[in-house]
Amino acid sequence: MRLVKSTWRTISAVVGTLMGLLPHVLHHAGIIFGAALVTGxxxxxxxxxxxxxxxxxLLRRLYARFDTWKAPAVALAVLVAxxxxxxxxxxxxxxxxxGRETPPPADTPDHSEHSGH
Incomplete structure (x- = not known):
């Protein structure tokens, strides 16, 4: 049983690491593929x-450990935040x-031609 728990924890850690690296890796997968999946x-x-x-x-384990919905709700609120x-x-x-477009800088007229100098 200990081997199963250890194996599961290792697999869980590897999946968590891969999920953390996924946005960066997809960014390098190509302009269209990566941008379409991970932007906006x-x-x-x-x-x-x-x-x-x-x-x-994790939420199921929290519920089982504390025998209340409050612990998973707090964990979910932290995840969302x-x-x-x-x-x-x-x-x-x-x-x-x-998130908003900035207008291009306004052209300033050149007054040097008619300023008398």
């Missing part, structure tokens, strides 16, 4: 859903994407 709203939805899916075993912080604050800040 589609990427946020994809990785949010994967995060929720892969947190189900951290994912939201990453997706909507940190990501745009490091990518320079502010």
């Amino acid at each position: 709203a589609a990427g946020n939805l994809l990785f949010g859903a994967l995060g929720l899916l892969f947190s189900i075993p 951290m994912f939201s912080l990453s997706a909507f604050v940190i990501g745009p800040a490091i990518s320079g994407d502010t």
